[in-house]
Amino acid sequence: MMSTSTTDRIDAFRAHGFFVARAFLDISERAELRRACDVALVRTRALSRETGHSTPRISLLTDGVACFQDDPRALELIAAFIGSGRVCALLSGLSRPGEQDAPRLKDAHYYHEQTRHDWDGDWHRDSQFGQADPEIERALVATTTSVHFRVALEDDDRLEIVPGSHARWDxxxxxxxxxxxxxxxxxxxxxxxxxxxxxxxxxFHAWSIHRATYLRAPPRRTIDALYTFARPTVRQWTPPTT
Ligand SMILES: O=C(O)CCC(=O)C(=O)O
Incomplete structure (x- = not known):
């Protein structure tokens, strides 16, 4: 599915829960971003026997931070990209009434090929993580919007989605x-x-029903940032009384 205009993009998101923007990056932008993300992947793989090997992804903002110590400009480039006006423009108009218009960044990941064995991921909605009670999850799905923005730095057909599932319960x-x-x-x-x-x-809407399958080949290098439009819950700090 290809979106050419803002209306098409928003309509596709409302109807299917996802849309594709073809050729979002040109060959040199893609090579530059891949070089930056690979800094974290190579270092993570050297430091861990699990993360970066048999995991679906590494976090570029948490797992990865120590991994950029020899090349902080790589992290700067990634941060500038996921906060760029160009990316935010693709996200505009996707919130629901009552939510913030501007997306808040939650994390950024780098999806990679496997180094040991192939395996199939679980079908899920991201909303189910940390929600033991399906009725509480159902309320979250009905009232909030979280989205994955991703760019494939190599061809990537690993993701499967149930179109429309973001807008209804199971x-x-x-x-x-x-x-x-x-x-x-x-x-x-x-x-x-x-x-x-x-x-x-x-x-794609993070509450959509989706999963991926994980292979050793071909190489998978997809950068994925997660954003939410939900209003933050701000806790009041009250100074202790003495
Ligand atoms: O593309 C993938 O590997 C699956 C992504 C996914 O399931 C998720 O981020 O929740």
């Missing part, structure tokens, strides 16, 4: 799969694969 089959014992089944009804060419960007 069918019985979906709930049985994503909160049941067979979360990696290939038989999710109506799932669609999102095939990105190197340089393509994709925005």
């Amino acid at each position: 069918t019985l089959d979906e709930l049985r799969i994503r909160r049941g014992a067979d979360r990696t089944t290939p038989d999710m009804p109506n799932a669609a694969r999102v095939a990105l060419r190197a340089g393509d960007a994709c925005i």
